[in-house]
Amino acid sequence: MLSFLVRYSLPFMFFFALVGFFFPRVSAWVFPYLPYVLFSLMTLTLLSIKQSELMRRLSRLSVWLYALLHSLFFMVLVLGLSYFLPMSDDLLLAMLAIAATGSLFATPAIVRALGFDHIQAMAMTITTTLLLPINLSLALLIKPIAEVGLDWETYLIRLVVFIFGPMAFSYLVHRLVPVVILNRVLLTVSPYTILLVFAFPLGLVGSFREMFDANMLHAMGYFLIALIICLVFFVTAFLLYRKQGVEIALSAAITSGNRNVLLTYSVAGVLLGPAFLPLAGALQIPTYLLPVITRWLHKSLLS
Template sequence: MLVFLSKHSSILLIAAAFIGFAFPKLSTLALPFLPYVLFTLMLFTLMGMNQKALVKAIFDSGAWVYAFVHCGVTTVIVTLMGIAFDASTELLIAATAVCATGTLFATPAIVRSVGFEPLKAMAFTITSTLMMPIALYINLAILSSDEFSLDLQDYCLRLFVFIFGPMVFSYAVHKLVPGERLARIHGKLAQFTIILVFSFPFGLTGQYRWLWDSDRPFAITMLFIAFAICILFFAIGLVLYWHKGRSEAYVAAITSGNRNVLLTYSVAGAFLGPLYLPLVGALQLPIYMQPVLVKFFLKKDGKRMAQA
């Protein structure tokens, strides 16, 4: 059963989004447990990585250049587009908060499920998360008319818990457990990793369902906006990294499209406005369609190269 779920995880992630939409009350009940899932997901993912290689990747200047693109460049583009289309302040705040958001901690697991090495995605995830409070503060300072304050103490605590905590624990495991035995253990845990990701689309789409029930025309508009944002993020990562090779370009594109919106909400709270959670819920479908589309394009490219 676990092998089947892992093999078809891309389709099942989309199914989880629809299930969360269909059962909004259950989705809302799952929402408070998602931070615990994040920790477990990070730990399982890091246990399968070479810690020295990961630290080296984090200190690579290229990872920080990516983080600037991930948080800064996307914010500028989305803001300009929002102004051009006369978007409301509430919608701009919600959209730019998504832009400032670091990469979803589940991204390395998603990247692995597509068939790529997750180490680069993990480095991008950590650097973009570290840059998030700066980008978020600037965005809110420019767009918010009310006084606001980011709970940086809470953010730093979560940063330690979700990143440094799993890294330290994983490092200890690598030191104490023989490599061959650890590889066998992680082979089993890796099957659970992608399953944990199912909780994210399920636990967040219920927030979009409440908007759907109260204002369907606007909810449909919000869904189109979510698709546009996600496509834009994906395209930016793909185009800017295409010169480094197809593999790295797809990793950057997937990483750019996945956003850890739950952590952003925990840090900024009500200052994100009333449209943030509905937008986050609407984003779940396009976000988790990415692995399916990437697999399709890779398969198509593979056939084309075989015929050439």
């Protein structure tokens, strides 16, 4: 059964987003456990990557330039759109926070499932995650929150726990555990890390379902915004990297489209305002449809 889920993991991600929407009680039950799943996924993903090769990729300027595109470029784009399109301060803050968000830590596993360079995807994911504290702070300062100040102490503690914690743990394990033993364990565990990804669409989409039950038209507006955000991020990255080849372009596109909104929420929480979780929930449906679309695009472009 596990091997079947791993083999068809890409469509199953989208399937679990639909399960979370149609069964909101299940989604609500899973949601409180998502931070633990996130920490586990980040740690296992980092452990499964060859450290020397990863550091070599992280030293490339191109990876950091991608990280700026992934976050600051889209933040400026969202901010620019806010001057022409009517939107509430809460919605603008939510959109800025999503633009500031790093790539999902499941992205390397998704990219590997597609047959692309997962180490490059890991390097891009790490750089966008490392820039998250700066980008998120800018988003919170650009649109000050009415009666809530930024609790820097809590913010920094959460950054250490959810971003630097898995990185430090992975580094120590690679230094202390013999390579033969570590590789044997990872060889058994790594193929199944993608199963942890199913919890994210399942648990996050429930907040969107709550909005849908309260006001269907309002929720459909949020879904349309989420769809546009996902599409713009994906298409922009693909077009900018198209000259470097189909696989590189699609890797950049899916890395840009996948947003680790749970990490952002775990770090900043209520500071992101009431619009963030419903918009993040709506984003799960197009986000987890992207791997399926990417596989189809890859076959179409190659043929």
